[in-house]
Amino acid sequence: MRSFLGQGGQPLLFQGLQIPYETQLNTVYTLFTIPLGVSKVIKILFPPSVRSKGESVRRFKTFIVEDHDTFRQTLLEGLSTRFPGMIFAEASIAQEVLPKVETFLPDLIFMDIKIPGGNGLSLTQKIKAHYPKTIVIILTGYDMPEYRQAAYERGANYFLVKGSATNEEILGLVESILSDSGFNLQGSK
Numbered sequence: 756m757r758s759f760l761g762q763g764g765q766p767l768l769f770q771g772l773q774i775p776y777e778t779q780l781n782t783v784y785t786l787f788t789i790p791l792g793v794s795k796v797i798k799i800l801f802p803p804s805v806r807s808k809g810e811s812v813r814r815f816k817t818f819i820v821e822d823h824d825t826f827r828q829t830l831l832e833g834l835s836t837r838f839p840g841m842i843f844a845e846a847s848i849a850q851e852v853l854p855k856v857e858t859f860l861p862d863l864i865f866m867d868i869k870i871p872g873g874n875g876l877s878l879t880q881k882i883k884a885h886y887p888k889t890i891v892i893i894l895t896g897y898d899m900p901e902y903r904q905a906a907y908e909r910g911a912n913y914f915l916v917k918g919s920a921t922n923e924e925i926l927g928l929v930e931s932i933l934s935d936s937g938f939n940l941q942g943s944k
Contacts, residue, residue, distance in 0.1 A: 813944040815933060818844045818861035820852055820878070821894070822870045826917070830865065830894075830925070837926050838933070841942030849873025856882055861889060863932060866911070868895040868902060876902075876909050883910030890932055894920070 817834060821827040824847070831843055844859045846852050849872035856864070864882065868875040879891050891913075893906040898916040906914045913928065930940060938944050 812840075813938075814840050814842045815863070815936070815938045815942040815944075816842045816844070816859060816861045817929075818846070818855065818859060818864045820846045820864060820870060820875065821867045822847045823867075833922050833926060834929065838929065838940065838942035840939075847871070849878060852878050853881060856886065856889075860886070862936065863890045863892065863929070865892050865894045868893060868897055868906075876905050876911075879906065879911050880909035890936075892928070894925075 815838070819827055819830055821830070827845060827847065831845065834841060835843065844855055844861065846855055847870070849870050852870075852873070864879075866875040866879055870878075875893065875895070879893065882889060883891065887910075891911045893902075893911045893914045894917060895902065895915075896917045898919065903914045915925065915928075933940060933942060
C-alpha cells in the first residue's frame with residue numbers, strides 16, 4: 756500500500772487545482788479537479804511517471820469539439836493511443852466550448868464547423884482573440900474554398916476535410932505540432 760504525501764510545487768492553471776502527490780519512490784501522480792457546474796466536479800488522477808524530485812512534466816492538452824459521437828471517439832482513441840501523455844477534453848455542443856477552453860486551456864483544438872448551438876468558425880475567432888497561441892485545426896466535412904478561407908481569416912492554423920485526411924495524416928500533423936511546440940511524441944515536456 757502506498758502512502759501519498761502532498762508536495763509543494765508549481766500549480767498549473769486550471770479553474771480547479773493540479774495537486775502533485777509523491778510516493779517515496781519519486782512516483783508522481785497528478786490530481787485534476789475540474790468544476791462542471793454548481794454542484795458537479797470531476798476528479799481525475801493521472802497515471803504516475805517516475806521523475807526526479809522537483810522535476811515537473813507538462814502534458815500537451817487537446818480539446819476535441821465535434822458533435823458526431825463516433826467520429827469524436829475515433830479521433831480521441833487514435834490520438835490517445837499514439838500520444839499517451841496527452842490530456843483530452845471534449846465538447847459536442849457550442850455552449851460547452853468557451854467555458855471548457857477557459858478551464859482546460861488547451862494547446863490544440865480540433866474544431867468542427869457545424870455544431871449544435873453555434874458555429875465552429877465564430878468559436879475559433881473568439882478563442883484565438885483570447886488565446887492566440889492555441890493551435891486550432893478545423894476538421895470538417897465541408898470541403899469548400901469559402902469555408903477554408905473563412906477558417907483562416909478567423910485564426911485557424913489548419914483546415915482538414917473529414918474523409919479526405921487519413922488518420923495517419925492527422926496523427927502526422929499532431930506529431931509535427933508537438934515537435935514544433937517542444938513536446939515529445941508521448942505528448943509531454
